[in-house]
Amino acid sequence: MTLTAVAPTTKTPLPESPRRFRVALAGNPNCGKTSLFNALTGARQHVANYPGVTVEKRTGQCEIGGSPAEIVDLPGTYSLNSYSPEERVAERELASRPDVVVVVADSMQLQRNLVLLVQILQTGANPVLCLNMADEARAAGQRLDVAMMERLLGLPVVETEANTGRGVAELLAAIRRASLAPIARHRVVLGEDLEGAIAAVSEHLPEDGALMLSGEWTAVRLLLGDVELSRRVAEMPAGGEAVYEAQRQRARLEAVTGLEIPVFVAERTFGFVDGLLRETRTPPPRIDARALSDRLDDVVAHPILGLPIFGAVLYAIFWLTFTLGEAPMGWIESGAGWIGQSVSSLWPAGSDSLLRSLLVDGVIAGVGGVLVFLPNILLLFLGLAFLEDTGYMARAAFLTDRLMHRFGLHGKSFIPMMTGFGCTVPGIMATRTLENEKDRLATMLVLPLMSCGARLPIWMLLIPAFFPPSWRAPVLWLVYATGIGLALALALLLRRTLLRGEDAPFVMELPPYRLPTLRSVLIKMIGRAGLYLRKAGTTILAISILLWAAMSFPKPASHQIDARIAAGEVVVAVPGAAASNGGHVTLSAADVAARRATEDLEFSAAGRIGHLLAPVFSPLGFDWKIVTAMIGALAAKEVFVAQMGIVYSIGDADAGAEGLRALLARDYSPLVGLSLMLFLLISAPCMATIAVTRRESGRWRWALLQLFGLTVIAYLTSLGVYQLGRLVV
Amino acid sequence: MFPAANTVPASMSEPLEDYLETIYLLVQEHGFARVRDIAKARDVRAATVSISLRKLSEAGLVNYVRREYIGLTEKGEEAARRILTRHRLLTRFFQEVLGMSPHAAGQQACAMEHSLTDEAMDRMVRFFEFLGTCPSVVQAFGQCPMGVRPGDEAPCGAGSETCAKCALNHKEASMSVSRLKPGQRAVVTQITATGPLRQRLLDMGILPETTIDVERSGPGGHPLWIRCQGAQLALRRAEADCIRVRQAS
Numbered sequence: 001m002t003l004t005a006v007a008p009t010t011k012t013p014l015p016e017s018p019r020r021f022r023v024a025l026a027g028n029p030n031c032g033k034t035s036l037f038n039a040l041t042g043a044r045q046h047v048a049n050y051p052g053v054t055v056e057k058r059t060g061q062c063e064i065g066g067s068p069a070e071i072v073d074l075p076g077t078y079s080l081n082s083y084s085p086e087e088r089v090a091e092r093e094l095a096s097r098p099d100v101v102v103v104v105a106d107s108m109q110l111q112r113n114l115v116l117l118v119q120i121l122q123t124g125a126n127p128v129l130c131l132n133m134a135d136e137a138r139a140a141g142q143r144l145d146v147a148m149m150e151r152l153l154g155l156p157v158v159e160t161e162a163n164t165g166r167g168v169a170e171l172l173a174a175i176r177r178a179s180l181a182p183i184a185r186h187r188v189v190l191g192e193d194l195e196g197a198i199a200a201v202s203e204h205l206p207e208d209g210a211l212m213l214s215g216e217w218t219a220v221r222l223l224l225g226d227v228e229l230s231r232r233v234a235e236m237p238a239g240g241e242a243v244y245e246a247q248r249q250r251a252r253l254e255a256v257t258g259l260e261i262p263v264f265v266a267e268r269t270f271g272f273v274d275g276l277l278r279e280t281r282t283p284p285p286r287i288d289a290r291a292l293s294d295r296l297d298d299v300v301a302h303p304i305l306g307l308p309i310f311g312a313v314l315y316a317i318f319w320l321t322f323t324l325g326e327a328p329m330g331w332i333e334s335g336a337g338w339i340g341q342s343v344s345s346l347w348p349a350g351s352d353s354l355l356r357s358l359l360v361d362g363v364i365a366g367v368g369g370v371l372v373f374l375p376n377i378l379l380l381f382l383g384l385a386f387l388e389d390t391g392y393m394a395r396a397a398f399l400t401d402r403l404m405h406r407f408g409l410h411g412k413s414f415i416p417m418m419t420g421f422g423c424t425v426p427g428i429m430a431t432r433t434l435e436n437e438k439d440r441l442a443t444m445l446v447l448p449l450m451s452c453g454a455r456l457p458i459w460m461l462l463i464p465a466f467f468p469p470s471w472r473a474p475v476l477w478l479v480y481a482t483g484i485g486l487a488l489a490l491a492l493l494l495r496r497t498l499l500r501g502e503d504a505p506f507v508m509e510l511p512p513y514r515l516p517t518l519r520s521v522l523i524k525m526i527g528r529a530g531l532y533l534r535k536a537g538t539t540i541l542a543i544s545i546l547l548w549a550a551m552s553f554p555k556p557a558s559h560q561i562d563a564r565i566a567a568g569e570v571v572v573a574v575p576g577a578a579a580s581n582g583g584h585v586t587l588s589a590a591d592v593a594a595r596r597a598t599e600d601l602e603f604s605a606a607g608r609i610g611h612l613l614a615p616v617f618s619p620l621g622f623d624w625k626i627v628t629a630m631i632g633a634l635a636a637k638e639v640f641v642a643q644m645g646i647v648y649s650i651g652d653a654d655a656g657a658e659g660l661r662a663l664l665a666r667d668y669s670p671l672v673g674l675s676l677m678l679f680l681l682i683s684a685p686c687m688a689t690i691a692v693t694r695r696e697s698g699r700w701r702w703a704l705l706q707l708f709g710l711t712v713i714a715y716l717t718s719l720g721v722y723q724l725g726r727l728v729v
Numbered sequence: 730m731f732p733a734a735n736t737v738p739a740s741m742s743e744p745l746e747d748y749l750e751t752i753y754l755l756v757q758e759h760g761f762a763r764v765r766d767i768a769k770a771r772d773v774r775a776a777t778v779s780i781s782l783r784k785l786s787e788a789g790l791v792n793y794v795r796r797e798y799i800g801l802t803e804k805g806e807e808a809a810r811r812i813l814t815r816h817r818l819l820t821r822f823f824q825e826v827l828g829m830s831p832h833a834a835g836q837q838a839c840a841m842e843h844s845l846t847d848e849a850m851d852r853m854v855r856f857f858e859f860l861g862t863c864p865s866v867v868q869a870f871g872q873c874p875m876g877v878r879p880g881d882e883a884p885c886g887a888g889s890e891t892c893a894k895c896a897l898n899h900k901e902a903s904m905s906v907s908r909l910k911p912g913q914r915a916v917v918t919q920i921t922a923t924g925p926l927r928q929r930l931l932d933m934g935i936l937p938e939t940t941i942d943v944e945r946s947g948p949g950g951h952p953l954w955i956r957c958q959g960a961q962l963a964l965r966r967a968e969a970d971c972i973r974v975r976q977a978s
């Protein structure tokens with residue numbers, strides 16, 4: 001090509017002093033790029049999100065030719081056309097000019113995978129071609145002339161098997177070779193007419209016309225009619241000329257070829273790849289190479305059998321998550337309890353030291369609250385990573401998409417929403433498998449409506465308190481069904497309003513089944529769990545300390561109960577002593593402590609807020625006791641039960657469930673019970689959910705929308721139910 | 730694709746041929762052209778016009794009748810007429826044959842008029858003459874789903890009886906992928922999607938003349954599971970509707 005445009009000829013080779021050397025891994029989804037990344041970096045990697053988008057960013061360290069190098073795993077993309085957030089992120093990373101770009105291609109799908117290589121060459125990058133899964137392709141009968149491919153492309157080409165680690169050493173050597181001798185000019189041939197048009201446009205580009213990437217790539221994109229880029233170029237001094245030229249060239253090519261430009265460019269690109277493969281590949285992989293995978297799909301993706309099988313797989317994963325997770329969760333809880341007690345015993349018994357309370361009730365309880373989710377998260381992510389890496393996730397999305405799409409969601413929303421029945425936090429984190437930003441946000445925002453495991457103790461307390469045995473199962477079913485129905489309705493509403501926009505194309509690849517390596521599954525699991533601990537953990541801890549403070553301060557100077565004991569109205573019962581009943585109440589020591597706790601809570605900020613907000617909630621049938629307990633439930637939904645126990649002066653709410661139920665049944669009507677359950681189902685998700693939503697969506701905006709949006713909906717629902725119910729009853 | 734006047738900044742210097750055209754039209758109308766009229770007509774600053782005028786003058790295409798008053802030389806007039814003929818011919822083609830709006834047709838003509846070779850021009854004139862004697866071709870195109878303008882209702886579903894009757898379409902009855910049943914094979918003829926979807930389909934290797942096999946469908950018939958160029962893909966009904974195919978021979 002006769003391009004005057006930017007070719008990276010001025011790239012400096014590896015300098016003598018060990019400088020931070022950067023390598024980017026690019027490739028299609030499902031090409032084994034992440035396994036390769038794991039093989040290159042081992043445990044020395046870091047998972048984060050790109051700012052403002054829900055795209056995962058993986059970086060890692062490795063050593064190339066004795067000097068340290070940073071490796072960036074770009075999100076998997078089929079092209080660089082910047083239509084999806086992944087594509088924009090990949091483009092931005094390429095624009096930061098990594099020293100070498102390793103283009104990872106699935107050897108079984110070379111045709112499509114090499115198209116990305118062509119585009120990356122056009123951006124002026126310095127690539128190495130890595131033909132991954134070479135073993136699979138060889139087994140399918142494909143024979144490649146790698147030396148010929150190197151000659152034709154003019155860049156290092158290596159075959160690797162990322163799963164076994166074979167070829168990784170050669171890849172490192174090739175990266176080094178590429179860095180020492182960067183390609184001066186790529187050898188992509190697209191035909192005179194198209195190349196001429198690209199050259200004509202890039203000649204008209206302003207001096208700094210390279211913009212983000214090379215002049216050639218800019219010219220290609222202008223030809224393709226990239227609206228945003230055209231606007232940007234037109235705004236540059238003398239940039240209008242290039243846009244105008246692109247418009248002319250485009251019209252000319254369309255008139256000459258009779259094809260629309262995107263189709264024409266794609267045809268030429270695929271044509272170049274076809275030619276390259278004809279020269280270097282004899283024979284291509286056999287058609288029946290996927291026979292085993294296809295036979296499996298005949299059963300697993302069967303229009304009738306598929307869904308029941310999927311149900312069974314999901315059940316197995318949830319069962320494993322929540323049964324295997326139970327024991328370690330217990331250990332963490334008792335561990336936190338033990339540490340709390342040990343710390344507590346550093347102070348004399350009965351001391352009301354502020355520091356002790358902060359450490360035990362604030363910090364240790366808060367950290368415990370973060371850690372307690374960890375077993376579930378680890379196990380669930382282990383299961384999900386396995387489903388993803390085997391390729392089953394794509395089948396699950398294929399099977400459920402029709403249903404989910406009716407509600408504006410995606411087939412891949414299904415698993416996170418089912419996970420939400422266990423715990424909302426891992427459910428929200430599982431939305432990572434959704435590629436489209438809007439699908440992902442919609443799923444995330446409505447996920448708290450799936451009644452999570454922590455709410456089960458609430459239902460177990462409230463339902464028997466207000467409903468006769470024959471009503472209990474239907475009411476529980478109603479609560480769950482309300483959650484699901486509302487979640488789907490809200491998802492639809494969100495996709496029609498705030499998250500409106502064209503559906504991202506559902507052109508989902510269904511890769512052949514593969515057995516994932518334990519290593520890659522474990523790395524994925526640990527990476528995501530680490531993300532939870534680091535980011536969500538700090539927020540959760542901060543909020544739990546805040547809530548602790550709200551429930552502990554201010555403290556009353558004295559307790560009424562003590563005054564009544566002093567006045568002789570109340571007598572503390574001594575075990576074994578005969579109960580004398582001379583006009584005063586006899587209480588056990590535990591009861592007295594419980595009364596003190598009740599007074600403390602009522603006097604605290606939380607109690608005062610409860611009193612303050614009571615009028616707001618009285619149209620829903622709630623009094624200050626319920627409101628105060630709900631403030632505590634912000635920390636974790638199940639805390640509601642314990643808080644009701646404190647409000648009603650029952651020392652241990654779980655043990656005293658019967659007593660508490662009796663008191664609830666005395667104070668509230670079943671209608672209030674229903675209104676309360678609906679409110680707790682829909683309203684403000686727990687703070688862990690809020691923190692994770694903030695983390696995963698990248699913006700507070702969405703987390704706050706979730707918090708307030710759901711609370712408002714809960715209020716209106718409970719209001720409606722309670723007021724209508726009163727008319728009827 | 731880009732509305733010419735409002736996105737292109739005024740500082741940009743238009744190709745000289747466009748100036749020639751403008752001057753010609755102004756001279757036809759008023760007998761002369763002034764810099765400020767040209768600037769106004771082309772929506773640029775007067776300074777920009779002067780630079781281009783100097784170039785045109787150096788090429789011997791324009792002369793200054795008086796200060797500020799510009800006329801065309803014989804050579805210039807001939808060149809301008811040549812462009813204008815092309816412009817009108819192309820506009821007619823886009824408007825009358827392809828059914829584009831007058832505005833869009835004019836813009837497209839502007840973009841193309843400079844690159845049309847004498848040969849292409851000659852062929853196009855002949856094609857117009859042919860259409861004059863055989864207008865049914867234009868009508869047929871306007872009625873076929875392929876030729877229906879965006880926004881208009883298609884008079885018949887592609888592949889329906891009307892099209893099947895058409896002798897040209899008889900062998901290659903066009904339909905969308907969403908009509909295919911599992912086990913059927915077809916060849917892509919056209920991608921009717923736009924924007925990101927079209928690009929995605931192209932990225933996945935779904936190009937005209939590639940073969941598509943429908944492997945299976947999801948519960949209730951959708952999404953479709955297709956095989957194309959060795960890859961297996963799932964497509965929703967809406968997406969499958971955007972890929973037109975003919976039966977594989």
